Amino acid sequence: MSLRNALCATTALLTLAGAATAENLVIATVNNGDMIRMQGLTDDFTKQTGHKVEWVTLEENVLRQRVTTDITTKGGAFDIMTIGMYETPIWGANGWLVPLDDLSEDYKVDDILPAMRAGLSHEGTLYAAPFYGESSMVMYRTDLMEKAGMEMPAAPTWQFIRQAAAAMTDRDNDINGICLRGKAGWGEGGAFITVTANSFGARWFDEDWNAQFDQPQWKEALEFYTGMMAESGPPGYATNGFNENLSLFQQGKCGMWIDATVAASFVTNPNDSTVADSVGFALAPNSEGIEKKSNWLWAWALAIPAGTQKADAAKEFIEWATSQGYIELVAANEGWANVPPGARVSLYENPNYKDIPFAQKTLDSILAADPTDPTVDPVPYVGIQFVAIPEFAGIATEVSQEFSAAYAGQQSVDEALAKAQALTNDAMEAAGYR
């Protein structure tokens, strides 16, 4: 048999084999810019593997409910799910996810940022691959800061932030010195106040799972937050979440905004932001005398539910979507500013990416976050802006509702903390932790 014939036969066999094993993958995902971009590029994956992809895109909270129902009942509606750092270790421990411990060598699993790997693993086994990662940082108006005669340090303290916010506030011109989340919800205002409290030395639980809202650090954090927002925050901040603050910042109505690092690409996009050319970045603040900063750590990651019949094809997709090659594909099609950030070390070593103004601050923020050591005192849990136990979402939603009521002036900080203390201890007792 000639070499040519042999090649033809091999190609034909491979094509047939490929056709025989081509799968139709159903992927549940959230609606955000990076995920939508990936949907537009999946033809590349289909070309490479023959597998087709169907997307189920849902709003974050709807998606959470939907995939939780499916995975707990082993429904098998999805072959891949987009989940976060909160769910991954819990679901991995319950045996609901396929372990990602046999990814190919080409995938370079060691290139994933260590903080991301740790947050997406249970007992050292990776259960979800990060598609993109984020922390939180300060985004501020360089022109307003200059006008206020102040200079933002690379790593500011809360005390500096409060002072700068007051100096930048110009109520006559509808400029608020600082915009922060106050909206109820464990992933909205709940996440923000938790990291703020961490940076004042507060914690959710002591080592025996007793709630700690009766401790002075929580009171200090909450009084600082409400005081600063009363001085320099926008009216009605108790109902503001990520989107409301993004809107205010893009319209030039905030001097500073402390929020997710992914917002950096939105506020510097001249198509959407009126202040795109005057945005600076700094690390999330800490309180004077306390080292812990108020930055969180989060990743949207791809995981395979144990109920799927297409685990091999699903792994192929995850390897494609979270690889270095995918980052290069996005860069070639949409530019380096639009690649999914915060997942791989190699991205931050890439000279093309280093030119992006917020790249280094994003990396520094991610590196400054340690989910196993979130605050000053030791804690029995993993997680920075959340506590990685199944009961947390429900408890934290209720606690954040009490805090939002305090922000709105419907009750005092002391009343909110007392209610938070009681409801958290009750829930933990009912769940058998105490």
Add this chain to the structure above:
Amino acid sequence: MARAVTPRRKAVNTALAWAVGLILFFPILWTILTSFKTEAQAIADPPIFLFFDWTLENYAIVQERSDYMRFLWNSIIIAGCSTLLGVAIGVPAAWSMAFVPSKRTKDILLWMLSTKMLPAVGVLYPIYILFIQLGLLDSRVGLTVVIMLINLPIIIWMLYTYFKEIPGEILEAARMDGAGLREELIHVLTPMAIPGIASTVLLNVILAWNEAFWTLNLTAVDAAPLTAFIASYSSPEGLFFAKLSAASTMAIAPILILGWFSQKQLVRGLTFGAVK
């Protein structure tokens, strides 16, 4: 004797009716207007009402990203079939309660209505597991049955109210003329209750079209209707209001048009039992 209405009072009433109508319609109008704005214009403060550069960009993006026709077709099938199935079951049920009542009829009617008071999420897991066992997950058949069951109490209540308006003597006369139960239902009762049945159908098509709990929780790809289409454009991290508005406009347009053309029928049906 009807009370005379002065022209002034008539004008005031008309103005008031228009004002209430506009207030109720304003959110829909705002959604439609936003769908023609850019994302930056959509969040502008103060809000821009009419004077902006109108663009079809959002519709183009939504069309490119989603298979609108598949979602639309699923909505039509699910809303249409669940309503027809519900009416097919509801007519005999309402007939028996209206014309052959027992001492438990009122209790049964109230019990049926009480099922509407149960929060849907309370039975999500049992229904989901049932769907897995029966292979009905992400199927139009399964969703049609569930939505029919959800709306059945309303269908029966509405039909019962209309049937009660029909004199029982007419049915008795039909029976004396030799009509069986089937003939009585199809040839006598149904034609007389057509306006009531039509408004029941219309209202339940609207309810089924807008149902957004079960349609999101029991579907994935194949059976996902327009509610899932809208949900795919909502995001807590990113401002996509213009695209969300375009998707919403595309989702509500068919039912809005249906409602517009059938509004007289709908109003007549809804007020039928109220003015005895």
